[in-house]
Amino acid sequence: MKYTLKPNGELSAQIALAIQDAIVAGTLLVDERLPSESELGERFGVSRSTVREALKRLAAKNLIRTQRGASGGAFINRISFxxxxxxxxxxxxxxxxxxxxxxxxxxxxxxxxxxxxxxxxxxxxxxxxxxxxxxxxxxxxxxxxxxxxxxxxxxxxxxxxxxxxxxxxxxxxxxxxxxxxxxxxxxxxxxxxxxxxxxxxxxxxxxxxxxxxxxxxxxxxxxxxxxxxxxxxxxxxxxxxxxxxxxxxx
Amino acid sequence: MKYTLKPNGELSAQIALAIQDAIVAGTLLVDERLPSESELGERFGVSRSTVREALKRLAAKNLIRTQRGASGGAFINRISFxxxxxxxxxxxxxxxxxxxxxxxxxxxxxxxxxxxxxxxxxxxxxxxxxxxxxxxxxxxxxxxxxxxxxxxxxxxxxxxxxxxxxxxxxxxxxxxxxxxxxxxxxxxxxxxxxxxxxxxxxxxxxxxxxxxxxxxxxxxxxxxxxxxxxxxxxxxxxxxxxxxxxxxxx
DNA sequence: ACATTCCAATTGTCAGACATTTAAAACATT
DNA sequence: AATGTTTTAAATGTCTGACAATTGGAATGT
Structure with a gap:
């Protein structure tokens, strides 16, 4: 689902956009958990730091929230008014x-x-x-x-x-x-x-x-x-x- | 100017907020250049990666743009409609x-x-x-x-x-x-x-x-x-x- | 004067390590 | 068996150091 990146500028921006598109399209549902940072790195073929920068971009827009610890991760946020x-x-x-x-x-x-x-x-x-x-x-x-x-x-x-x-x-x-x-x-x-x-x-x-x-x-x-x-x-x-x-x- | 962080959650979020506040308050003007990532890291007492995550948060909100190369850096964006x-x-x-x-x-x-x-x-x-x-x-x-x-x-x-x-x-x-x-x-x-x-x-x-x-x-x-x-x-x-x-x- | 080369600064990316947090599993106690 | 404690594993948060890519300007040569 999130493998095709539009080659355009920084990788972290492309990855953030790919995930955002999936959220807007409804492919990723509210409260769904994204794969772990390491796994996303593997899937996109980038390092963990790059994935993290992408996730921070999404977090800045309130699109995801992150939780630490076991069974933690990044979750799609329900944006409230x-x-x-x-x-x-x-x-x-x-x-x-x-x-x-x-x-x-x-x-x-x-x-x-x-x-x-x-x-x-x-x-x-x-x-x-x-x-x-x-x-x-x-x-x-x-x-x-x-x-x-x-x-x-x-x-x-x-x-x-x-x-x-x-x-x-x-x-x-x-x-x-x-x-x-x-x-x-x-x-x-x-x-x-x-x-x-x-x-x-x-x-x-x-x-x-x-x-x-x-x-x-x-x-x-x-x-x-x-x-x-x-x-x-x-x-x-x-x-x-x-x-x-x-x-x-x- | 950007030394006092409100202790609240992740460092990168605090730093992003501090810079955002400076932008909103008019302390940082349009097209002004932020210090380099390394220098920001020294000033805030964090590593470069943390600074980068903060900057990516701001970039996601269109508050800054970044440019590579000599005399590159992060610049305050004039947000257009x-x-x-x-x-x-x-x-x-x-x-x-x-x-x-x-x-x-x-x-x-x-x-x-x-x-x-x-x-x-x-x-x-x-x-x-x-x-x-x-x-x-x-x-x-x-x-x-x-x-x-x-x-x-x-x-x-x-x-x-x-x-x-x-x-x-x-x-x-x-x-x-x-x-x-x-x-x-x-x-x-x-x-x-x-x-x-x-x-x-x-x-x-x-x-x-x-x-x-x-x-x-x-x-x-x-x-x-x-x-x-x-x-x-x-x-x-x-x-x-x-x-x-x-x-x-x- | 102009073109070319080189250099230094800066961001972008990567790899690996350790710290911190957290839930669940394993264990011990009553 | 129920409950409290410890351990463990998974995940994010942070740090360090390295290298690649880009870019403007300085140095150099013509």
Whole structure:
């Protein structure tokens, strides 16, 4: 099954790909045990170190787990949503920071994604998700909250909204859009007035969800998106001004 | 910088995590060169093999690339959307197949995601994306097309729609929702009548997008979603019936 | 100035050893 | 017979040292 390697670059990469393909194709099933490292080495005609590098590649992607000792070995992992989240969020965050994506683009993606959840959330929102949203709103009202904490709470609020849609697949796809925005949001300093306005929108959304009013929730979300864009504009203007004065001194 | 390891499991995993953290934190910049494997080994107090396993973990996640030869080494990768897509799609596909997600849930996520793109696509859809959509519609009309090819074209159509929203971040988040559905869609056999109906919805969507009519596009998409759900129901009923008769024979 | 050769650095691969972990088998005790 | 202890074997984790392959730059020759 795993004998044909596509000649392409390093052996460890080829072997990792061959095994990955077998997993995706369903040839290797969840919790199935791979042959031992030595045996894989024999089958592929490579040394144990090369096999190990291949297995580490797969482990990095959560495709396998390894166990030591007798009856240990490498086992095909059942990838859970919980396992996949961190990886997904890390990648999204790096995509944003490394490709100088504009704040507007990221923001637009975030609110478009959330908008998709609103009808579902309004329809099925459970008490616990609603409670989570209310709790974050309460936290956001606390004075003396750092910008970072405020943003973190903001993320948590929106994540609760997405979870409220009651669709694990949708949540998985969208949470990274929200989480990966946090570094960008953290750059903005929120005045007391900004926070009050944002909290008001959050309350509106929560209220609308509670009364299963999707239309109103969408409107509130749109208003929040709009307001966030305004804040981003202000921030950019401020930064530009700073840059100008720095230039003047220079 | 990379000296403090969180004691947790294998050394190669700890080292990989330490470097990953440095990348995410921005301590290591794009295209920056890591120390050589031997030097990293000295710094972390481990052997070269262990360092290599750590680097392979990072390479599997596209975080670094390696180059041989003088002035070679491991370099921090600028993760592009193109690089991130396949990884993301693979993970999504495995999540669906390994967690017995229902067709309904996956479908719901898919159409919710697409719905989020409609307003943006209607607003800014470019001729090339529209042409891509039309081309797929044309392909879908060909007789003698296998179910797999029809589904592939369906995926391509919807992907063009998402791309038409003109937001790379949004596209990245949502394409996997669409692509990972393909294995599930492939299980359904489409009759000639089914295809005609689906193609009609596709045409409706394309027309609406072309005339910047978001409301109509959303309606057409909703109708398509509804129809797909019906087909899935039929499929499930048919399979159930087969199972019953198999039981009777048994 | 340009082409060629050589060299040194670096990753890729291999082989073999030992350390560590773990479950199961073998053994001893009650 | 049941239970607790020791031994053992298998497997991964790590280390060491070696060599192959690649590659950019330095040295050399024309």
């Amino acid at each position: 919980e396992d996949a989240y961190p990886q997904q969020i890390t990648t999204s965050t790096l995509l944003l920071s490394m490709n100088d994506v504009s704040f507007e683009t990221a923001c637009e993606a975030r609110y478009a994604a959330e908008r998709a959840c609103i009808p579902l959330a309004a329809q099925r929102c459970q008490p616990d998700h609603l409670a989570a949203m209310r709790a974050e709103i309460h936290r956001q009202k606390q004075s003396g909250l750092s910008d970072e904490s405020f943003c973190a709470s903001d993320v948590a609020f929106h994540r609760a909204l997405v979870d409220g849609a009651g669709n694990a697949v949708l949540a998985y796809q969208l949470v990274s859009a929200i989480e990966s925005m946090q570094p960008l949001m953290n750059m903005i300093t929120f005045s007391e007035r900004d926070r009050t306005t944002i909290i008001q929108f959050h309350s509106d959304i929560a209220d609308a969800i509670e009364t299963h009013d999707a239309t109103r929730a969408e409107a509130a979300l749109a208003a929040l998106a709009n307001y966030t864009a305004t804040l981003a504009d202000q921030f950019r203007a401020k930064r530009e001004k700073l840059r100008q004065s720095a230039k003047a001194v220079d | 193109e690089d991130a897509y396949p990884q993301q799609i693979t993970t999504s596909t495995l999540l669906l197949s390994m967690n017995d997600v229902s067709f309904e849930t996956a479908c719901e996520a898919r159409y919710a995601a697409e719905r989020a793109c409609i307003p943006l696509a209607a607003q800014r859809c470019q001729p090339d994306h529209l042409a891509a959509m039309r081309a797929e519609i044309h392909r879908q009309k060909q007789s003698g097309l296998s179910d797999e090819s029809f589904c592939a074209s369906d995926v391509a159509f919807h992907r063009a729609l998402v791309d038409g929203a003109g937001n790379a971040v949004l596209a990245y988040q949502l394409v996997s929702a669409i692509e990972s559905m393909q294995p599930l869609m492939n299980m359904i056999t489409f009759s000639e009548r089914d295809r005609t109906t689906i193609i009609q919805f596709h045409s409706d969507i394309a027309d609406a997008i072309e005339t910047h009519d978001a409301t109509r596009a959303e309606a057409a998409l909703a109708a398509l979603a509804n129809y797909t759900a019906t087909l899935a129901d039929q499929f499930r009923a048919k399979r159930e019936k087969l199972r019953q008769s198999a039981k009777a024979v048994d």
